[in-house]
Amino acid sequence: MLQIDQLHAYYGKSHVLQGVSFEVKQGEIVALLGRNGSGRSTTAKSIMGLVHCEGEMTFKGHSLLNRKPFDIAHMGLGYVPENRDIFPKLTVHQNLLLGLKGKQPTGRWNFEDMYNLFPRLRERQHTEAGVLSGGEQQMLTLCRSLMGDPDLIIIDEPTEGLAPKIVALVGEFLRELRQRGVSVLLIEQKLTIAMNISDRALVMGHGSIVFDGTPAALRENAAIRQEWLEV
Secondary structure (H helix, E strand, O other), X not given: OEEEEEEEEEEOOEEEEEEEEEEEOOOOEEEEEOOOXXXXXXXXXXXXXXXXXXXXXXXXXXXXXXXXXXXXHHOOEEEEOOOOOOOOOOEHHHHHHHOOOOOXXXXXXXXXXXXXXXXXXXXOOOOEHHHOOHHHHHHHHHHHHHOXXXXXXXXXXXXXXXXXXXXXXXXXXXXXXXXXXXXXXXXXXXXXXXXXXXOXXXXXXXXXXXXXXXXXXXXXXXXXXHHHOOO
16 A cells, blocks of 8 residues: 655755655554654655655555645545644534545544544533643544545554553554554554554664564564664
8 A cells, every 4th residue: 555665855964764665555554663763753754745755655556756745645645743733722523624625524434433432522522622631632633634534544653641541542543443444654652552553563773664574573573672672
């Protein structure tokens, strides 16, 4: 579904991604792991057209290079950034409305699905998003991206700063995505949730992929974990 080959990305003269290559298949959850500064978020931004990059990136056979972010979104790619980017003065329900690509929900997700996935959002649907807790805002931004009915969704650090109960809810959310055939590229620092949920694990270091394999293979590879993941 998503194919990336020899991707290079730059911030000015800084060469951040240095030949990144990997793929995400239909209905697969792929965890992209690594320390801060390894290039994980830059990879996500490059896919979404937010960073200047070179190389090859295709989604469902169509090139992503030199496309505008809104064009990429309409191709079926969703993106949940680390900073959440909710609209604070709009209600929960209004934020979800903004996720729709058309006037009416016609995809595999609707408002009732969102409120069933996260009942707390149902209770807060008429509340301004700016007064929600961090966990509630994370639920909202995940659901808003889903309202656009993506075939693949990139989620950057969804459990950062969340209480264990909310982390567990996010885990169930990701499993529900896989059951409905949505592919996921999960950028995460918490090894436990990434290893328990993902079908494959990628490890980044210094702007390149240093490991690509199953979570079981990563568990057995102490050298990779110690060099590129553990503090």
